[in-house]
Amino acid sequence: MLGDDEDVFDSVTWESPSAPAYGTEEPTAPVGPGFKQSTSESEDGRGPHDPKWEGYLITSVKDPVKELAETKDAYVSYLVFAHTNLPIFSTPNPSSRRRFQDFVFLRENLVKDFPACVVPPLPDKHRLEYITGDRFSPEFIERRRLDLHRFLQRIARHPTLQRSTLVRAFFESTEWHVTMHQHVAHPPVPETSTGIIDSLSDTLLNAFSRVRKPDERFLAMRERVDKFEEGLNATERMWTRIRNRTNAERAGDPDTGEDLTADYHDMAVAVQGLGFLESGITDPLNHFSNTLLEFSALQRHLTQTTTDPFLVHLHSLLAYSHANRAVLKLRDQKQMDFEELSDYLSGVTAERDRLAAVISGHAGSTGLGLSAYIRDKVDALRGADDDRSRVEKMRKLDTKIKELQDAVTTAHETSDAFSDETLREQNIFQYAKEAEMKEMLGNLADGQIEFYRAAMEEWDRIIPIIQRIRVDV
Numbered sequence: 001m002l003g004d005d006e007d008v009f010d011s012v013t014w015e016s017p018s019a020p021a022y023g024t025e026e027p028t029a030p031v032g033p034g035f036k037q038s039t040s041e042s043e044d045g046r047g048p049h050d051p052k053w054e055g056y057l058i059t060s061v062k063d064p065v066k067e068l069a070e071t072k073d074a075y076v077s078y079l080v081f082a083h084t085n086l087p088i089f090s091t092p093n094p095s096s097r098r099r100f101q102d103f104v105f106l107r108e109n110l111v112k113d114f115p116a117c118v119v120p121p122l123p124d125k126h127r128l129e130y131i132t133g134d135r136f137s138p139e140f141i142e143r144r145r146l147d148l149h150r151f152l153q154r155i156a157r158h159p160t161l162q163r164s165t166l167v168r169a170f171f172e173s174t175e176w177h178v179t180m181h182q183h184v185a186h187p188p189v190p191e192t193s194t195g196i197i198d199s200l201s202d203t204l205l206n207a208f209s210r211v212r213k214p215d216e217r218f219l220a221m222r223e224r225v226d227k228f229e230e231g232l233n234a235t236e237r238m239w240t241r242i243r244n245r246t247n248a249e250r251a252g253d254p255d256t257g258e259d260l261t262a263d264y265h266d267m268a269v270a271v272q273g274l275g276f277l278e279s280g281i282t283d284p285l286n287h288f289s290n291t292l293l294e295f296s297a298l299q300r301h302l303t304q305t306t307t308d309p310f311l312v313h314l315h316s317l318l319a320y321s322h323a324n325r326a327v328l329k330l331r332d333q334k335q336m337d338f339e340e341l342s343d344y345l346s347g348v349t350a351e352r353d354r355l356a357a358v359i360s361g362h363a364g365s366t367g368l369g370l371s372a373y374i375r376d377k378v379d380a381l382r383g384a385d386d387d388r389s390r391v392e393k394m395r396k397l398d399t400k401i402k403e404l405q406d407a408v409t410t411a412h413e414t415s416d417a418f419s420d421e422t423l424r425e426q427n428i429f430q431y432a433k434e435a436e437m438k439e440m441l442g443n444l445a446d447g448q449i450e451f452y453r454a455a456m457e458e459w460d461r462i463i464p465i466i467q468r469i470r471v472d473v
Contacts, residue, residue: 055087059152060081060149061148061149064142065079079096080096081171082094088165089168089171094172095171106166107121109184110155110161110167113187114160117327118429120320121316122147123144123148143312157431157432169183213339215419225324229322229325232318233318243311261300262296264299268293268296271289281469298458299451306446307447317436320433341407342408344404345404345408348397349401352394355393359390
């Protein structure tokens with residue numbers, strides 16, 4: 001599932017590279033203990049399910065260009081750039097131009113190649129949040145660029161995905177279309193051959209929607225995921241209300257609407273009108289009116305540069321968590337497959353033992369049930385109740401039992417291996433989640449600090465002017 005000779009990672013401590021607020025800059029070489037590559041480091045403190053990195057991969061998506069302009073086949077290409085010391089890459093600074101469909105191909109095939117990994121999601125191609133009238137508008141292209149940048153960042157933070165041969169080709173290949181066709185024709189994970197599991201009906205394998213013997217470790221994981229997503233949803237609802245009450249633009253006009261920025265704008269107009277009536281203090285009131293307008297503009301700027309990107313990142317992190325939940329659900333399905341196959345094997349074995357008891361004349365000792373009794377009566381009506389037909393049935397059941405035993409063994413090994421990978425994957429996701437939360441909340445805090453600093457400067461400038469006003473009593 002993880003490859004052959006590429007499964008050895010160096011033990012490193014996770015430390016995500018610092019990223020600019022909701023944008024991309026030229027990647028720089030990472031420093032600090034999170035990127036040490038010494039293979040001689042002690043692993044005494046590392047658990048069996050702790051992730052190990054072989055190196056670092058820093059990615060960026062920038063420079064969108066409209067290709068084949070003025071034609072019906074026009075599209076936008078993006079420059080994908082990386083800085084890395086991973087040995088799988090042939091150059092430390094690979095780069096290439098890719099379009100959105102190339103990102104889609106990359107993700108879909110990473111999901112197939114690494115089913116136990118949490119592959120980050122891509123933005124929906126038809127999400128209404130993106131549509132601003134023109135898919136080639138600067139706003140649309142910039143929003144998509146940021147989402148694609150975040151997608152590659154998440155892949156780069158994953159110790160397995162970052163060194164996938166497909167990821168390497170995505171950054172390095174000069175014949176990407178050939179690479180895609182070759183990957184589809186010769187996938188790194190061969191198709192599973194049709195066997196006893198595939199021959200069983202969906203009714204059998206999906207008879208139960210829940211695992212009968214749940215593992216407490218994965219129940220705790222699912223509970224943590226539920227709480228995390230509940231917190232993200234509550235935060236998104238709260239900040240959406242804040243955004244709407246602060247700067248709910250109406251009809252494309254930022255100066256209209258029932259929101260705080262519009263209120264400050266209306267107040268500025270009223271103060272300016274008052275200045276025309278009070279000739280003695282017209283100049284101070286005009287300064288105060290201008291300050292109100294500046295404060296309104298600062299709030300609008302805060303919404304555009306901090307609040308809106310925060311909400312987009314929050315929604316993206318929620319989608320990333322959904323991908324993590326899907327891996328947990330797939331692990332449960334692997335265990336359900338093993339449980340259902342085990343029960344099926346038990347039923348076939350019991351039927352074989354019953355037939356053997358009937359032939360030997362000890363049917364009463366097998367605990368003959370109602371279903372078995374009805375089957376015997378049906379066989380008698382068909383004339384297939386003689387010992388010869390029972391022996392033939394036993395022979396077929398012996399063959400099926402052998403197949404089922406092999407299938408149960410395989411399903412058990414698969415379930416155990418998938419569980420181990422899922423435990424390791426949860427640690428990786430936890431590291432990535434913490435890094436993104438730190439980045440996201442840090443950007444939000446920086447934006448708020450910048451807003452209040454600029455607002456204080458504006459109000460500090462107007463206070464002396466207001467204090468010079470003298471009112472004669």
